[in-house]
Amino acid sequence: MQVFFPTETARHDPAFEVIEGGLRVPYSDACERVPRVVTALRQHGVGDPQPAPACDLGMLSSLHAPDYLDFLACAYADWQVEAPRHAWPPGTPLLPALSSPRRPRPPGSAALQSVFARAGYYVLDLAAPITAGTWSAALDSAGCAVAAAQAVLSGQRAAFAVCRPPGHHAGRDFAAGFCYLNNAALAAQRLQTRIRSRIALVDIDYHAGHGTQDLFYLRDDVVTLSLHADPAWEYPFYSGHADERGEGPGHGYHRNLPLPRGIDDARYLDALDSGLVWLMRQRPQALVVSAGLDLAIDDPVGTFAITRAGLLQIGARLAALRLPTVLVLEGGYALDSLGDNLVALLAAFA
Numbered sequence: 001m002q003v004f005f006p007t008e009t010a011r012h013d014p015a016f017e018v019i020e021g022g023l024r025v026p027y028s029d030a031c032e033r034v035p036r037v038v039t040a041l042r043q044h045g046v047g048d049p050q051p052a053p054a055c056d057l058g059m060l061s062s063l064h065a066p067d068y069l070d071f072l073a074c075a076y077a078d079w080q081v082e083a084p085r086h087a088w089p090p091g092t093p094l095l096p097a098l099s100s101p102r103r104p105r106p107p108g109s110a111a112l113q114s115v116f117a118r119a120g121y122y123v124l125d126l127a128a129p130i131t132a133g134t135w136s137a138a139l140d141s142a143g144c145a146v147a148a149a150q151a152v153l154s155g156q157r158a159a160f161a162v163c164r165p166p167g168h169h170a171g172r173d174f175a176a177g178f179c180y181l182n183n184a185a186l187a188a189q190r191l192q193t194r195i196r197s198r199i200a201l202v203d204i205d206y207h208a209g210h211g212t213q214d215l216f217y218l219r220d221d222v223v224t225l226s227l228h229a230d231p232a233w234e235y236p237f238y239s240g241h242a243d244e245r246g247e248g249p250g251h252g253y254h255r256n257l258p259l260p261r262g263i264d265d266a267r268y269l270d271a272l273d274s275g276l277v278w279l280m281r282q283r284p285q286a287l288v289v290s291a292g293l294d295l296a297i298d299d300p301v302g303t304f305a306i307t308r309a310g311l312l313q314i315g316a317r318l319a320a321l322r323l324p325t326v327l328v329l330e331g332g333y334a335l336d337s338l339g340d341n342l343v344a345l346l347a348a349f350a
């Protein structure tokens with residue numbers, strides 16, 4: 001299996017995120033995640049991790065809105081123009097203090113003249129701060145996913161992208177939850193445009209991937225299955241519910257399986273099996289996996305009870321689909337076990 005990792009990732013290093021109640025807490029998506037994963041993969045002989053080129057704008061604009069990409073590229077510089085007028089400490093990230101009604105705004109709209117307005121429009125929550133290095137790190141991360149897709153198109157059975165920042169909360173024109181560009185969706189898009197038949201995207205991250213759902217909700221050429229903590233009580237709350245099944249041509253091609261707190265291996269695998277039966281009825285020709293490791297029992301963010309043996313089984317179930325497969329890192333914040341947990345998930349592909 002080929003493995004790709006980002007080299008610019010440490011340039012995106014927010015000091016904090018803001019959680020409910022307005023509390024500032026250390027940023028869970030720590031830079032350290034990438035070297036921990038790469039070291040574990042090398043120690044276990046899983047692939048030979050290589051850097052990948054940054055994602056090009058043509059590929060990005062096949063999924064993301066051009067005005068959103070312009071915002072991301074310029075946001076931090078625009079923010080710094082404001083700095084002399086405020087008593088901000090050096091390096092203060094751009095983080096919105098308001099949210100805008102998400103009515104379509106034409107490019108150049110007066111309503112989006114201010115960087116404060118643009119932040120409120122394009123950044124949906126307080127866990128996607130924009131720092132000096134966010135854009136280059138996001139381009140690099142997306143490039144890993146596209147390189148992994150290209151490896152599969154070139155005949156690899158499977159490829160893994162050590163993406164950071166992650167991507168599945170990023171939608172067509174919004175950032176959220178540590179995510180700016182949707183890495184897994186870009187991989188699926190690359191596969192779909194080259195193979196020209198239906199692609200499956202399975203999201204096993206602990207959180208519902210509302211960005212991925214946003215990107216493919218109206219489409220039937222990328223079918224999505226997501227298993228995640230029930231958004232009735234877990235982030236992202238407003239999306240990822242069982243009754244969200246797609247719209248228009250996409251109706252019936254998207255399935256959410258909300259799961260209870262504390263779910264164990266056996267019950268998780270039952271849910272996964274039923275979801276995969278449904279998925280394979282759609283006759284996909286390739287698979288993308290949003291591999292979030294925050295479903296693991298030792299994750300400080302998640303509440304599931306999935307053991308390392310469970311991760312082995314999840315990987316085995318996915319590999320048994322016998323589809324060309326791109327796996328993309330999403331969440332997973334237990335630094336001391338993240339690498340070994342990933343090795344377990346990938347074992348059946350390695």
Ligand SMILES: [Zn+2]
Nearest residue numbers: 205206207331
């Ligand atoms: Zn997550």
